Amino acid sequence: MKYFLVLAISVLVFNQSFAQFNDYQVFFGRYNDELLCRKWIQNGEVFYLSINPNTLKTSIVKDIKAEPLKWDEVTQQYQKTNYLKAWNVEKHKDYTLQDAGIEKSDSTLNGFSLTVDLCPSTKPLDRNFFKQVIKAFEVSELPVPITITITGLWMKSHQSDLKWLISQEASGNLTITWVNHSFNHHYDPKLPLRDNFLLEKGTVIADEVLLNEQAMLQNKLIPSVYFRFPGLVSSKAIFDQILSYGLLPLGSDAWLAKGQLITKGSLVLVHANGNEPLGLKLFLSQLKKNEADIKKKAWQLWDVSNLISKEK
Numbered sequence: 001m002k003y004f005l006v007l008a009i010s011v012l013v014f015n016q017s018f019a020q021f022n023d024y025q026v027f028f029g030r031y032n033d034e035l036l037c038r039k040w041i042q043n044g045e046v047f048y049l050s051i052n053p054n055t056l057k058t059s060i061v062k063d064i065k066a067e068p069l070k071w072d073e074v075t076q077q078y079q080k081t082n083y084l085k086a087w088n089v090e091k092h093k094d095y096t097l098q099d100a101g102i103e104k105s106d107s108t109l110n111g112f113s114l115t116v117d118l119c120p121s122t123k124p125l126d127r128n129f130f131k132q133v134i135k136a137f138e139v140s141e142l143p144v145p146i147t148i149t150i151t152g153l154w155m156k157s158h159q160s161d162l163k164w165l166i167s168q169e170a171s172g173n174l175t176i177t178w179v180n181h182s183f184n185h186h187y188d189p190k191l192p193l194r195d196n197f198l199l200e201k202g203t204v205i206a207d208e209v210l211l212n213e214q215a216m217l218q219n220k221l222i223p224s225v226y227f228r229f230p231g232l233v234s235s236k237a238i239f240d241q242i243l244s245y246g247l248l249p250l251g252s253d254a255w256l257a258k259g260q261l262i263t264k265g266s267l268v269l270v271h272a273n274g275n276e277p278l279g280l281k282l283f284l285s286q287l288k289k290n291e292a293d294i295k296k297k298a299w300q301l302w303d304v305s306n307l308i309s310k311e312k
């Protein structure tokens, strides 16, 4: 009986926290010069996720008068913005099974962007990795810009690690771009890539994207305009579906554990979820090697949106 009561209460609490979000949907609209891309109802009020089409940063707005737009109108009205230029670049990067999407930027940049994936894991977050990155770059840039791609399942089972990351933002050590990496991030080592990750039979893309955004919002993270495919694996159909939600897929040209190297403008990929320590080790050894250049700002860590808005 006691067990049943506990269960009943926890179901009630769970439902209440979800009940705060209603009618979460893809919605395009104009608000001043910004582009609204999502709409939902929370505690009786209408909220929107808004993209600044030049900085590519997102924010949450409410109590506004939104002018709804069809996607064709978005492409016309925002055609000169960095957002639409990046979206158009993406349209031509949808054809490969692996690593589709923007995977690097202008090669004249003195630096690169670091993306850290948090795929589902039973292991704790490697907090030491973040501490080392902060220590290395704080001489030249603080808060240190970093991109974290996150899954619903990781958030569910790593609440204290997530709070720790958020506290690093609050204390001014990190500035984090939070990227949707799908809710479930299914992976079956026995399946070929063409049937794996989001291409696995029975996967509902809308749920993987929109449920994860809601989970991010409920954890007080503002979803960015980017999406990272689990395993960097996609098909043209799924890639185009992600684009239709207004999202920009992020590939990588420097998945360190796979032997790829950091070059100017790279989107570096490591995992800090405990499942790929090699990538972290390789990155930390690069930090040591480039210590002098970091001080001179000749080897810089770029905010991903600044990097991508330089994309030609």
Ligand SMILES: [Zn+2]
Pocket (backbone or CB within 6 Å): 117, 118, 119, 181, 185, 229, 230, 231
């Ligand atoms: Zn992943």
